[in-house]
Amino acid sequence: MSADPRRERRQELHGYIAGLCLALILSAIPFAAVMTGALPRAGIVWTIAIAALCQVMVHFRLFLHIDLSRSHRDDLQLILFSLLIVVLMVGGTLWVLGNQRAMMG
Incomplete structure (x- = not known):
């Protein structure tokens, strides 16, 4: 028995929207850290690196649909x-x- 295709499409669309929102937030955080200068240089580098790693995981999971299954x-x-x-x-x-x-x- 097949699931409802509209429901699957809606769930997939919600995943893409969530991925887009997370990607935008993870791009805005380092940008804001650099623009405000609120952190020392080492803190900014770590912020950029951590946000980049999180963004890679978001892209793998929500856009490429790659997980550990x-x-x-x-x-x-x-x-x-x-x-x-x-x-x-x-x-x-x-x-x-x-x-x-x-x-x-």
Whole structure:
């Protein structure tokens, strides 16, 4: 027996709206912290980092529908592996450029 398609669509729409609201709030918090200057520099960096991590989790869960259930675990592993490759490429590039700069000066 199938569930009501309109109800499923409405629930999905509510999830997208909640995700949009959370994403806007998680973008506004670091922006406000920088604009007001209420926190020291280290506090602002931590605020931006924590808000960014929370926003990644919101996007994974509410927009990409990736959670820790068995059916979505493969998707999550693929995303994490891709992230590892990107981090290695960027880190390696920065390391090589840093060494090259040190040798030039």
